[in-house]
Amino acid sequence: MDQRVGLFVLLAVGLLCLTLAPVSRAEDLVEDSLGDDMDVEDELDLGMAGDEDEELEGDMQDEAPSAPKTPPVPKVTYKAPEPVGEHYIAESFDRGTLDGWVVSSAKKEGADEDIAKYDGKWSVEEMKDSKLPGDKGLVLKSRAKHHAISAQLLRPFPFDSKPLIIQYEVNFQSGIDCGGAYVKLLTQTPELDLDQFVDKTPYTIMFGPDKCGEDYKLHFIFRHKNPKTGEFEEKHAKKPDADLRTYFTDKKTHLYTLVVNPDNTFEVLVDQTVVNSGSLLTDMTPPVNPPSEIEDPDDQKPEDWDERPKIQDPAAAKPEDWDEDAPAQVPDEDAVKPDGWLDDELEYTGDPDAVKPEDWDEDMDGEWEAPQVPNPACETAPGCGAWKRPMIDNPNYKGKWKSPMIDNPNYQGVWKPRKIPNPAFFEDLQPFKMTPFSAVGLELWSMTSEIFFDNFFITDDRNTAERWATDGWGLKKAAEGAAEPGLATQMLNAAEERPWLWVVYVLTVALPLVLIIVFCCTGKKKSPATPAAEYKKTDEAQPDVKEGEEEEEEEEEEKAEEAKKSSTG
Template identity: 60%
Template sequence: MRTSKMKISLALVSCILLVCVVNAEDAVVEEVTDSSSEKVFSPVEEVKYVSPEPDGDVYLAEYFDNPEAIGTKWVKSQAKKEGTDESLAKYDGQWAIEPASKEPIPGDLGLVMKSKAKHAAISCPLEKPFHFTDKPLIVQYDVTLQNGQECGGAYLKLLQYDKEMRLSQFTDKTPYTILFGPDKCGNDNKLHFIFQHKNPKNDNFEEKHAKKPSTKLDEYFSDKKPHLYRLQVYPDNTFDVSVDYKIINKGSLLKDMVPPVNPLSADPAAVKPEDWDEDAPEQVIDENAVKPSGWLEDEEIMIPDPTAVMPDDWDEEMDGIWEAPLIENPACESAPGCGKWTPPMIPNPEFKGKWRAPLIDNPNYRGKWRPKDYYFDPNPFHMFSIVCFLLSFFFLF
């Protein structure tokens, strides 16, 4: 296993977002020509980092320019995660504020998670609480997975107000309003947007997850480059998620969350179209496919290993007839294929699957009966106020 590192700068604002990130790529090389018409290049002045000055209604702006911020402004969790093996339960991952490991800019520092296979959480209070009223919430942070990422999370949580909350005792059970950021294990690449919706009748909270984006996320976890993750949530109950200013997910808090804020039912007025064939297969044989030249139909893909020898202690009466183990047929290595050729399958343009009526808000929904528990929430943007910003990471390798 190798240590995964993360360099982060972040800002949380209500309506105007200002983040200044200086990159080495921003340096400009000016081309000039001397008297001999040969191309020469003027020297480039060294890029020096200057800490941005945020503007607007800012609730938190942090650029990690001060190495002393850990333990003062930023508080590390020292708690234990319940129901986890003792060796992994402690939030004892180590943090540092230091330059990037590759191509650092003088004076530009970042928060780096230094530990592997450790839970790590660090947080600080906002300048003032953010209330979900008539202003959009905009939160963004810059993440560099300096050694790539195979398994682990690098997301943030915006914490709810709790009079008993102690940041040094943060755990995964600490109440939050929004969870946002990248998470990966194996081939499962995610960019979470989750918010806690409060049932207005019984005050219970339930997680609502944004539907998974269709955009491929692989490169963000593997290219070892900085990426700017941004979430915007608006008073009209819409949201969008972007990476490097490219929107990769957007939708409605009312229509595009799982499970939905308000339960749905099949539209009773919907009618299956006459041309809807439920029996059409999902894939069909590609009628235009042609067997590749040189395909060896008389050769098996796997053959008995000609070098294998029956073990001396093999007893055919007890162990059965001995057969050599199979190996890949060497004759197939240079051929386009072996064995009986069959045309490949392609998606069936006529496939529609089983028809189902589209879902609409169920006017008769009551759910599991509880006294006076029915509700319909038309404005889920009115979430629980945010008072704290927390970065919560866990890297396996």
């Protein structure tokens, strides 16, 4: 029985662990993310507070019994990230101003006058539900307006022998209905004017999240310069296989990272996890390099070209006994009318209980007739009315005669234009060497406001990027983790969203408990053993005395014999 109970307990615990939401590990997140960033003053404060608590507890020991202390949840203190290492821009907005950023005052070409202006509002402020007081970011404040803002880099990015790494944070505080949160790396040109930043401003790379309706996207687009014509063409990365919905709907801060390497490989990461990767040469649409051959646009299919693989046999002839007029079905001559068939009864008859309405006008409505109802006389009969033989398939039916199909002796295959060398062909084996860019910008339209951006960072060193991510986004992740609800709250929230979880809870918790109680508490009770001294002297068989009791009786008998010997001696 103990083994069965153990199995039930293990089953309950296993199912519960598989079905419930993972328990929040806020303290571990804080320890992993903060590292050495906890202020010394905060540690001292915590230590002093601990000393005061110990003194107070010592004073109260005589008054009441001590209770176990619950360790306090670590408090995450915000500290602005500081760039360490080579970088081209490092913007955390913690100065509280838009210094260094230019809000576009341009108008969008080809749009109505009332929506052509880039008059969407920007602000530097904390998140509405900030878990890190003091942490500020760039917030898109308007809805249904064009927004454009940009900033110069410390120096242009050259695309030489080091990778490009760009990362920034986004939080859709109010969700997102239709709008983007992507960035553009603006191409370095003499004509670049950030005050006139619009959708047609040349860019080198566009990267980031975008959504409209149920279409969730994570763009990576770069503009490739044709070495023959000098024209630019957008190249789009393949769609990520990962489900992106959560990043748009959970109202958490997410870190978006793009890495483009000199070997023409790329990686797209969300929260430091790769969600898309590939090669600039093989995983972009349209391809960077055009085909070496194309179909000749001037080639035309000859008039006598035969593409028919099968044709009707011209030598075939219809057999003389082929009857094309034979019907597909004929009456069954072997059928016999069932006994009891009522030939003189109709299947339907007038309702005898029907009464002509009082407002019936025979001049207007015609002669009144009772509505038809099934004939009661036919309910027990096999049928009513005139009997007809049932129809069966005609064994002599052949249908219209057609010539059988045979292989076409003149078949030439499906015609295709001949191939000719592609006059536009080129081979660029280093698409990584893109046009340098000198500014980063956000040019967006959104039907939802309060989109929070933070911690823009561009570098060519992975370690520098990871340090910036740890000091910025890692701190936010720790704070959000510390504020997550406990297991019970997570279970209730999950059940509110997915009511079927209540069934899982019952099956994994209540049912095993009931089974354990049944196995443990409903067994047969054993009657207590009767002491040997209380048995009557009788010749009837008595229960065996326990081994320990027998040994005690033998010892007592030995002592009695020795005492008797000593007394008689």
